[in-house]
Amino acid sequence: MLVESNRFVVCNPSVRKIFGLPQRSYSKRVAAYGFCYLPSRNRHVIVAKFGDEWRIITFLSTNNLETLLSSFWKPIKNNLAGETKGFVRGVVFSNGFLYWTRxxxxxxxxxxxxxxxxxxxxxxxxxxxxxxxxxxxxxxxxxxxxxxxxxxxxxxxxxxxxxxxxxxxxxxxxxxxxxxxxxxxx
Structure with missing residues (x-):
């Protein structure tokens, strides 16, 4: 996965395809994100913070990245106090949770x-x-x-x-x- 200032690009090496995730309607920079695979649901998940907003997108874990076309960034209610420090190396997936340090x-x-x-x-x-x-x-x-x-x-x-x-x-x-x-x- 590659993250630009406000866009995510996913690479599937098994079929040699690259596909961009749907972009947000306005261009706020990605401040934090986490990427993981949920085997029980056979889905990949990205949780991202765009400016002050948290969003989530899920897509099927198949060789066909075109399943991303039907995906969209869903808003998540943020009940966290304070700022989250989490960037490319600052997020960990473990047992169904994404963790950020603060x-x-x-x-x-x-x-x-x-x-x-x-x-x-x-x-x-x-x-x-x-x-x-x-x-x-x-x-x-x-x-x-x-x-x-x-x-x-x-x-x-x-x-x-x-x-x-x-x-x-x-x-x-x-x-x-x-x-x-x-x-x-x-």
């Missing part, structure tokens, strides 16, 4: 999540074990979401690795906080 005003960290099945946003605030003043990234390792913190970007040293535990179940039950289990400190 730095709070006080320098601490939280996650913004989008449940792809219920099409709802959640904010996950972390407990006090996660220190302020670090740079964070999230990744999916074998179906578990992990949080990595770097203390000094100039040396790119990994300080701490956390694992979310049952975050997915907590979010689907309506809770908006999670406990990260500390796995290792280097």
């Amino acid at each position: 730095s709070l005003i006080d320098g601490c960290f939280c996650l913004h999540c989008f449940d792809l099945y219920e099409e709802k946003f959640f904010t996950v605030e972390c407990d006090n074990e996660i220190l302020c003043g670090y740079w964070y990234s999230v990744s999916d390792l074998k179906g578990d979401l992990h949080l990595m913190a770097w203390g000094n970007l100039s040396c790119i040293s990994l300080n701490t690795l956390w694992k979310t535990g049952s975050l997915m179940l907590q979010l689907r039950r309506g809770l908006n906080s999670a406990t990260f289990t500390c796995l290792s400190r280097i």
